[in-house]
Amino acid sequence: MEWCPWALVPHDDDAWTYLRWWNEWKSLGVFPFPGGMDDQPYYVYEAFEICERTFADVEAGQQKKQQKDYNQAVKTAEEKKDQ
Helix, strand or coil, X not given: CCCCHHHHCCCCHHHHXXXXXXXXXXXXXXXXXXXXXXXXXXXXXXXXXXXXXXHHHHHHHHXXXXXXXXXXXXXXXXXXXXX
């Protein structure tokens, strides 16, 4: 990875709290407040949306890098085969 996604997280307690809430929701299916997603304050929904977009961007970047590495490996193998 060429950059660290943690660098995108502001260095304040709220940002880390939102990230923890999102992680608990993704891994355990629990919300920070009673009820379902419709019962959460809007800022929780908004924080989860930001986390989801950031996670998707990180995954897309990783997939792009893996594809690039794969293509380079295939090219190198073909060049060695032709020699």
